[in-house]
Amino acid sequence: MLKRVRTKVMLVAGEASGDLHAANLFRELQKLVPGVKGVGMGGEHMREAGIDVRFDASNMGVIGLFEVLTHYREIHQALAMMKNIARTEKPDLLICVDYKSFNFQLAKAAKAYGVKVMFYVSPQVWAWKPWRVKDYGEIADMMAVIFPFEVPIYEAHNYPVRYVGHPLAGKVKPSVSKAAAMAEFGLSAQAPVVGLLPGSRRGEIKRLLPVMLQAAQLLAERMPGVQFVLPQAGTIKDDSISRHLQDSPVPVKVAQGRTYDVLQCCDAVATCSGTATLETALMGVPMAIVYKLFEPSYWLGRMLVQVPHIGLPNIIAGRGIVPELIQHAANPPAIADALERMLKDKDYAADMRRDLAEIKAELGEDGGSLAMAKLAAELLHRPA
Structure with a gap:
C-alpha cells in the first residue's frame, strides 16, 4: 500500500455528475493514500466523501455560451477562489473533473504555480474544437479518459x-x-411506465420539462392508463419541478434521488442529453434523447460540433441506436411518437435493448474510480 503523510489533493467539479465522480474517486484514493486531504469545488457528494468543499457548485451547471454569460459573476468568483487555493496552498495534485472551460483556465494557472495537473473525463475535443488537443496536452501531466476511442487522439500528439x-x-x-x-412509487404492473428525465440543471428543467409534460399528455390520450414517473436530481429544488407539475393535467410521480430504482420500473424514457443517457443505457431501458438550448447557443454549437450524434449511447455505438430529438425536433408530438413506438412496437424496443446491452458489455463492469485513484496515487509519488 502506498503511504504519504499530509498529502493534499485539489478536486474541482462543476456539475452533478462530476461531483459524484470526484467523490467516488476520493473514497478510493483514501484507501491507497492514508491521510490524504481533499479540497476544492463541488457539491454534496464530495462533502460526504470528506472533501473540504470551499465553493458550492450546485448552481453552476449551465450549458451554452449565452447561458454561461448570465452566470459570469458566480463563475468568475469561483475561478478566482480556486486559483488562489492552488497558489497559496500548493496542493500536490489538481484533479479537474470535466467542466472543461472552467477547469482549463484553472489548470493553466495551477501549472504556472508548479502544481501537477490531471484531467478526469477528458474534454470532448473529438466532438468540438479538435485543435484544442494541443492546448490541453500542454498543461496536463495526465489525461485520464473514460472511453477507449479517446486514447489515440492524445497519443497522436x-x-x-x-x-x-x-x-x-x-x-x-x-x-x-x-x-x-x-x-x-405507487406504480402498477398492469400498465406501461414512462420515465421523464429533464436534467440536473435549472435551465434544462425550464426548457425541457414543459415540453416533456405536453408530450406526456398526448401519449396519455393515445394510451389511456400509461404511468409517468420523474426521478428528481439532487441539484434541483422541489419548486423547480412542482411549478410545472401543478399545471399539467397528467399525474406524474416524483422520486427524490432514486434514478436507478426509477429506471428499472420504466418501459420507455424521455431523457435529456448527458450522463442520464448513459445511465439509462446501462439500465437497458429504451429511450428518446430530448434536448433544447437557448437558440443562439444551439446555432453556435451546430457550427462547432464535429460528430453526427450528441447522445453518448449513439456516440459509443458509432451509429444512431436511440432517437435524438434536438432543438426544433424536441416538440411534444415528436416525443410522444417516439415513446409510443417504444411501448407498442415490441421488436423495435427489443432491438434497442439489445444494442444498449452491447454498450454495457463494451464499458465492462469495472468502474473507473479505482483505476483513476491508482493513477492519481501514481502521479502523487512521481517527482514534480
Missing part, C-alpha cells in the same frame, strides 16, 4: 494519456427489487 474506464461502469444498479420499487 505524444501527450500522456491513460484509459481508466467509465466511472459509471458496474455502478448503475438499483438499490431495491423492481417489485419493491414499483410498490414504493
